[in-house]
Amino acid sequence: MLLLIPGPVTTCPEVKAALAHDFAPWDRDFAPLYAGVRERLLRIGGGIPGEHTCLPLQGSGHVVVEAAIRSLVPPGGRLLVPETGRYADSMIRLANEAGRIAVPLPISPLASVQPDAVARALDADPSLGHVGLVQSETGTGVIHDVQGVGAVVRARGRRMIVDAVSAFGAVPLNLADQPEVDAAVFTPNKCLEAFPGIAFVLARIDRLEANAGKAGSWVLDLHDNHAMSARSGAGRPRFTPPAQIVNALNTALDFHDAEGGRVARLARYAENTRIFHQGMIGLGLTPYLTAANQGPIIAVTHAPPDPRWNLQSFVDGLKRRGFVISNFFNTPVPTFRVGCIGAIGPDDMRRAVNAIAETLHELGIEERKAVHDESGS
Numbered sequence: 001m002l003l004l005i006p007g008p009v010t011t012c013p014e015v016k017a018a019l020a021h022d023f024a025p026w027d028r029d030f031a032p033l034y035a036g037v038r039e040r041l042l043r044i045g046g047g048i049p050g051e052h053t054c055l056p057l058q059g060s061g062h063v064v065v066e067a068a069i070r071s072l073v074p075p076g077g078r079l080l081v082p083e084t085g086r087y088a089d090s091m092i093r094l095a096n097e098a099g100r101i102a103v104p105l106p107i108s109p110l111a112s113v114q115p116d117a118v119a120r121a122l123d124a125d126p127s128l129g130h131v132g133l134v135q136s137e138t139g140t141g142v143i144h145d146v147q148g149v150g151a152v153v154r155a156r157g158r159r160m161i162v163d164a165v166s167a168f169g170a171v172p173l174n175l176a177d178q179p180e181v182d183a184a185v186f187t188p189n190k191c192l193e194a195f196p197g198i199a200f201v202l203a204r205i206d207r208l209e210a211n212a213g214k215a216g217s218w219v220l221d222l223h224d225n226h227a228m229s230a231r232s233g234a235g236r237p238r239f240t241p242p243a244q245i246v247n248a249l250n251t252a253l254d255f256h257d258a259e260g261g262r263v264a265r266l267a268r269y270a271e272n273t274r275i276f277h278q279g280m281i282g283l284g285l286t287p288y289l290t291a292a293n294q295g296p297i298i299a300v301t302h303a304p305p306d307p308r309w310n311l312q313s314f315v316d317g318l319k320r321r322g323f324v325i326s327n328f329f330n331t332p333v334p335t336f337r338v339g340c341i342g343a344i345g346p347d348d349m350r351r352a353v354n355a356i357a358e359t360l361h362e363l364g365i366e367e368r369k370a371v372h373d374e375s376g377s
């Protein structure tokens with residue numbers, strides 16, 4: 001069975017096997033592993049040792065998004081959030097519930113945010129201290145321009161927080177070039193091809209220090225997390241870490257290296273997505289995004305307008321053929337979403353396209369072409 005969801009993804013057998021090794025999290029054997037994973041992740045994100053730090057936090061992606069906001073945006077601080085889709089909505093809610101003020105920036109969900117639009121919003125409102133940007137909007141499949149938006153943020157002396165959860169390890173990110181980025185957050189269970197259970201923040205140490213004591217939460221306080229490492233070493237967790245999950249991530253990072261790092265991984269995912277996108281067009285279906293706006297992580301396709309369409313029946317039919325896809329969608333109109341990431345390759349995507357053709361046939365779906373207006377809705 002292959003997981004064709006945008007995380008947790010299909011993992012390779014060696015990564016699964018790494019879960020079988022038991023560790024005592026405060027034992028001397030575990031400390032170098034924990035410290036080593038942090039160092040490897042800092043390197044993948046282009047962080048500068050001594051200027052940036054990699055902070056682990058138990059939990060899922062939402063946990064690190066909230067931790068970054070609490071630890072780097074002061075209480076009452078204002079955060080401009082381009083409305084990219086489902087995960088921008090999460091960032092807005094997390095910020096507001098933490099007593100920070102999210103200011104949504106309406107944009108088309110079908111294309112990458114224009115840096116000019118962010119520049120105009122920042123110029124119009126000097127009280128906006130931060131921009132919060134989702135790099136890979138998993139709700140739609142669009143990749144947003146962290147480098148272009150970062151440049152306008154930097155030029156105006158503002159700060160930035162990047163949700164890189166479904167991008168990190170594949171989509172370009174180089175913190176050394178982007179001093180305006182206070183933090184980038186991610187999890188192991190997407191492009192790093194490991195398991196959920198721990199999440200990470202790459203953060204600027206000077207910004208953590210400048211905002212120390214303002215998180216309003218001990219657990220989510222990244223400065224406290226950093227201070228613990230500074231006192232006791234990078235191998236010492238603050239609270240019990242999922243040690244087996246960290247070990248599996250370390251193995252997954254070996255595979256990331258062996259494949260050729262971020263660039264090679266992106267190339268494989270881009271090819272997976274291209275094959276799938278073309279495959280949907282070949283079946284007479286309508287991709288949610290144009291090929292030019294289609295990112296390399298997740299492909300969203302309009303549900304066929306046939307009255308026999310039923311997402312759960314479709315999901316069940318694909319599962320009988322060896323593929324698990326999401327049984328929900330995050331778009332305003334009915335779609336289905338297929339992840340193109342994980343330990344899968346182009347042949348798997350071709351087989352998935354065939355399985356979709358068979359399943360549509362089984363459901364008796366003949367009318368396939370979604371008619372929609374230019375906004376895609």
Ligand SMILES: *Cc1c(COP(=O)(O)O)cnc(C)c1O
Nearest residue numbers: 060061062087136138163165166
């Ligand atoms: C997966 C994901 C998250 C985190 O979701 P969790 O369910 O909390 O792990 C956040 N942002 C983006 C863009 C994601 O794809």
